[in-house]
Amino acid sequence: MLLKYLFAKNENIPAGSAAVFFGFSSIIWFMIGTGLGSFNAAKLAFPDFVTGVEMFAFGHMRQVHVLAVIFGWISMAFAMAMMYITPVLGNTRLWSEKLGLWNCFMWNVALSLGLTLMWTGITSGREYSDFPWPLDLAVAAFITIPLAVNVWMTILKRRTQGIYTTNWFFAASTFMLIIVFLVGNLPEYFHLTGLTEAYMTWWFAHNVLGLWITPVAAAIAYYVIPKVTGNPLYSHRIGHLHFWSIVVFYSTPAAHHLMSAPLPEWLKSFASVEGVLILVPAIAFVSNILLTMQGKWNMFVENLEVRFTVVGVLLAIPLNMQGGFQQTRSINWYVHGTAWMVAHAHLALLGFSTFLEAAAVYLGLQTLMKRKLYSLTLGNLHFWLLLIGFSIYWISMTMAGLIQGAGKIYEVPYIDVVIAEHPYMIARWLGGTMVFSSTIIWLFNMWMTARAGTEVPVGRMPHELAYER
Numbered sequence: 403m404l405l406k407y408l409f410a411k412n413e414n415i416p417a418g419s420a421a422v423f424f425g426f427s428s429i430i431w432f433m434i435g436t437g438l439g440s441f442n443a444a445k446l447a448f449p450d451f452v453t454g455v456e457m458f459a460f461g462h463m464r465q466v467h468v469l470a471v472i473f474g475w476i477s478m479a480f481a482m483a484m485m486y487i488t489p490v491l492g493n494t495r496l497w498s499e500k501l502g503l504w505n506c507f508m509w510n511v512a513l514s515l516g517l518t519l520m521w522t523g524i525t526s527g528r529e530y531s532d533f534p535w536p537l538d539l540a541v542a543a544f545i546t547i548p549l550a551v552n553v554w555m556t557i558l559k560r561r562t563q564g565i566y567t568t569n570w571f572f573a574a575s576t577f578m579l580i581i582v583f584l585v586g587n588l589p590e591y592f593h594l595t596g597l598t599e600a601y602m603t604w605w606f607a608h609n610v611l612g613l614w615i616t617p618v619a620a621a622i623a624y625y626v627i628p629k630v631t632g633n634p635l636y637s638h639r640i641g642h643l644h645f646w647s648i649v650v651f652y653s654t655p656a657a658h659h660l661m662s663a664p665l666p667e668w669l670k671s672f673a674s675v676e677g678v679l680i681l682v683p684a685i686a687f688v689s690n691i692l693l694t695m696q697g698k699w700n701m702f703v704e705n706l707e708v709r710f711t712v713v714g715v716l717l718a719i720p721l722n723m724q725g726g727f728q729q730t731r732s733i734n735w736y737v738h739g740t741a742w743m744v745a746h747a748h749l750a751l752l753g754f755s756t757f758l759e760a761a762a763v764y765l766g767l768q769t770l771m772k773r774k775l776y777s778l779t780l781g782n783l784h785f786w787l788l789l790i791g792f793s794i795y796w797i798s799m800t801m802a803g804l805i806q807g808a809g810k811i812y813e814v815p816y817i818d819v820v821i822a823e824h825p826y827m828i829a830r831w832l833g834g835t836m837v838f839s840s841t842i843i844w845l846f847n848m849w850m851t852a853r854a855g856t857e858v859p860v861g862r863m864p865h866e867l868a869y870e871r
């Protein structure tokens with residue numbers, strides 16, 4: 403079907419096709435990525451699990467997991483959200499469905515190629531920007547730039563007067579991602595080394611998190627909550643404050659990832675202070691969404707999309723508080739390089755952002771396919787397995803991290819720390835495997851929705867019907 407539309411005329415391609423393909427691709431990458439995570443966790447929990455084959459060594463598999471979830475699951479879910487929401491908010495069609503479909507096709511090809519190369523050991527070795535530079539340029543040319551062009555052109559061709567907050571975020575984040583990708587990979591094009599390379603590597607990683615994942619996830623909440631609850635956004639002004647403070651404050655504290663490195667002291671202090679200022683956009687965002695929920699809190703219990711969104715928004719509270727706390731020098735010295743940080747990373751990406759993306763994909767796929775969710779029970783099962791699995795992961799890794807930190811400052815022999823952590827590693831594997839299982843249920847549910855979901859009559863929203871029994 404995808405191949406058929408790739409060569410069709412733009413006007414013959416049904417509206418929403420690109421978003422639907424992105425939606426299904428994202429769920430498949432979610433399944434692959436979390437499957438790899440669960441495999442890696444098993445290696446850390448049971449040291450004799452799959453040994454002797456170089457390609458299955460932890461070092462190889464870890465990189466593949468991280469990039470599969472960030473550029474497969476999260477970013478493709480974002481592309482789906484953009485191709486679905488941007489035209490709706492502009493009361494128009496996507497500028498080019500054909501470009502969107504090619505974008506989706508090339509994205510899948512480039513990511514599969516990049517991950518296979520990395521798996522075999524061909525990598526730049528720089529965390530989060532691990533692809534070799536020719537592939538980085540291919541990613542810019544075939545993934546980020548076409549996505550941005552489609553979003554910007556759709557906004558330019560809109561048939562509404564203003565630009566709603568969500569589209570502000572989409573337009574800006576796609577622009578910032580291109581800059582971050584091209585500048586962040588400079589060390590590779592120019593063979594930079596030493597601290598300059600380390601700083602640029604973290605500048606890249608930090609800004610992929612802060613100028614891509616964080617704002618786009620937030621933009622989804624700005625759409626889903628008003629749309630599904632029927633309440634207008636509590637405050638557009640606070641939305642603007644959120645937008646500008648993220649652009650100004652989030653781009654600068656990259657050095658807080660390198661607090662133990664011999665970077666200039668002023669740079670580390672600057673990053674630490676700027677890092678606290680990131681609380682401004684975080685508080686603006688969370689309060690704006692929670693205040694928009696006024697009078698509709700029953701939907702938090704009853705409605706799947708609202709529940710996913712609000713849980714994501716609520717998780718932003720511990721995430722950002724933890725962030726501000728862990729970048730102060732003394733605390734960072736304790737938790738840096740421990741499982742605490744792995745817990746923070748999963749609170750951010752498996753907690754906060756994943757719940758928001760899942761909401762967008764649920765709502766988008768049902769609306770575009772005009773079909774009611776095949777099984778609400780399976781939807782609820784997906785939600786609870788994801789939430790419980792993630793919570794086990796987060797709590798067990800936070801505890802393991804504190805033990806490792808104590809081991810570090812009291813100079814406990816390393817092997818004793820490894821033994822003390824063992825139960826937590828098993829718990830993480832269990833929690834992570836629950837998450838992986840939930841993705842299989844989700845894929846089945848969405849596949850069945852496409853094939854056998856009840857058709858939604860014109861003028862109704864699928865999520866409205868889903869709750870009529």
Ligand code: HEM
Nearest residue numbers: 611616658659677680681722725726728729738743747750
């Ligand atoms: C106030 C907000 C935040 C602050 C101040 C903050 C601070 C930090 C710091 C200092 C580190 C590095 C710690 C170390 O390795 O020693 C870190 C790591 C990380 N942060 Fe945050 N964070 C915040 C919010 C977020 C958000 C919103 C996300 C993503 C949605 C995020 C994702 C991550 C990830 C993935 C890592 C792990 C990086 C690695 O691989 O080492 N953080 N954060």
Ligand code: HEM
Nearest residue numbers: 436439440442443468471743744747751752756830834837
């Ligand atoms: C959407 C889902 C997920 C995302 C976005 C994600 C993201 C990440 C990131 C960013 C890291 C690097 C962390 C750091 O260096 O601080 C990482 C590492 C890891 N993840 Fe995930 N992850 C996800 C799901 C899972 C699941 C379900 C498991 C299963 C247990 C898992 C297991 C692991 C393991 C074992 C590591 C290596 C930790 C280490 O080096 O000690 N992840 N993941």
